Amino acid sequence: MSGPLVPDPQHAWAYRPASPLLGQAGGPLSGLTFSIKDLYGVTGWPLHASTRAPVPDPGPSPLVTRLLALGASATGKTHLHEIALGITGANGYGGTEHPTLPGHVPGGSSSGAAVSVALGQVDFALGTDTGGSIRIPAAWCGVxxxxxTKDHPAWPLTGVLPLAPSCDHTGxxxxxxxxxxxxxDALAGTQTQAQSWTGVRVGLWQPExxxxxxxxxxxxxxxGQLRTLGAEVATTDFPEVLDAYSPTVLSEAAEVHRTALALPDPAFxxxxxxxxxxxxxxxxxxxAAARERRAAYRAQLDSLLARFDVLLAPAVPTPPPRLGQDEIELPGGPLPLRRAALRLTAPFSLLGTPVVTLTTALPFVGAQLVGHHGQDERLLGLALSLDGSQ
Structure with missing residues (x-):
């Protein structure tokens, strides 16, 4: 499945060609390298979605083509949690391991993407996020x-194998x-500038x-740091949305993979x-009931964001769990790992708001900064003013 033999003890790489796809010289991203999660179609490169089961061919990704035209060079494809349906990095090829904590998960589903970035193998990675699949591995790998924002024109889903189209994001x-x-900025034609936190209304969502x-x-x-920078921080609340999220994602994923599911042994x-x-x-x-609940949660989030400019929330419930660990111990009691993680991240993919995952002072634990729909540059600008300060 891979190209030339290269050291990859974490099993982050699904495919590395003999030569990278070189970006166009002189572009705004010239000199940068990137990895591609193996859900993106790349002409001449295989696509397996880290499963042994057959998967649909999404065709070539215009996002990859655009990044190459902007000057970035693609070095290969990274592994993911099988078909992106999970948060640990387990897959049909043995799974991916944390970049620097042997025996621990890197997070998923964009597991190899996070590892390739954390180890400095590329400058950035293309991932996808349906319920936390960019944010969870970013937090657990310290990147x-x-x-x-859902359906942002700079971040198309065309040419990407879906998990659940109504929740999927590229990023x-x-x-x-x-x-x-x-x-x-290169993709969107924008110029993000660091933003002042003075007077910014921050809703701190950290359910007990x-x-x-x-x-x-x-x-x-x-x-506390945001308060020091002049932000107005107040605690807030938001419900668990998995009763809408899980039926939505599982039913849409089953439709995407209906051909494989019809086989006697699909090999998932x-x-x-x-x-x-x-x-x-x-x-x-x-x-239909899940759609109704989703609409109610959307109205609740819109009401919440009418009171705040951004939300601040944990990105993960614990530091990276051990490989094979299915349950974690929390102050509220033991909980399945999937539910514990997704209830923090799923609201913002289910409802399509932009999110930046920041590192924190505690290694391998990140925080989410959530913005308003369509205010991606403002959100990035606020995050940019914190860059390197954690």
Whole structure:
């Protein structure tokens, strides 16, 4: 599945060609290299979505083509959690490991993307985010990530194998926000500038019992820094949205992979197959109820963002768990890892708001900065003013 033999103990790389795809000379991204999550179609490169099961061909990605035209060079494709349906990095090729903590997960589904950035193998990585798949691995690998507003014209989904089209986003990971902003500006034709925090209304969302004490302290420390910079920080609340998110994603994913599901042995990992079967079994009434709940949550978030300019929240509930760990211990009690992580990140992919994941003073624990729909440059500008300060 890979090109020439290269050291890759973390199993981050799905395909590395003998020569990179060189970017056009003189472009605004010239000199930068990037990796591509193996959901993106690249002409002449294989696409497996880190599964042994057959997957649909999405065709070539215009986002990849555009980045090459802007001067960035593509070095290869990275592994992901199988078909992007998971948060740890497990897949049909053995799974991906944390870049610097052996025996721990890197997060997912953009696991190889985060590892390739964290190890300095590329300047930025293309990932996707359906429920946290850029933000969770960015946080657990100690890098920055950006999930743009849903359907942002600079970040097309064409040529990307979907997981759940109504929640899917494309976006970048990098070691710093400055690189995220540089890539976004090149694609969008914008000029992001660092923004002042004076008078910015920040809603601190940190539900009690949802994160470990050390994660809570790291998020509180960042909130304190924002206060020092002149922001007005007030605590706020938002419900768990997984009763709308999970049926939506599983039913849409089952439709994407319906051809493989019709085979006697689709060759998905057992947990992936079980999730897809669960999605396929949902009734029309259950799917409609999930859509109604989603609309209610959207109205709640719109009301919340009418009171705040940005939201600040933890990106992950704990530091990186161990490989194979399915449950974590939180102040509110033990909880399945998937639910514990996704309830922090899923609201903002389900509802399409832009998010930047920042590093915090605690290694391998990130924070989410959530903006208003369409205010991506302002959000990046606020994050840019914090760049390198954690």
């Amino acid at each position: 920055a990530g950006f999930k743009p 970048p990971l990098a070691r710093d926000v400055a690189t995220l902003a540089r890539v976004h 019992g949802w994160v470990t004490r050390e994660v809570a302290q790291a998020t509180e420390a960042l909130a 990992l057992p947990v992936t197959l079980a999730s897809l079967r669960q999605g396929a079994a949902l009734s029309a009434d259950e799917r």
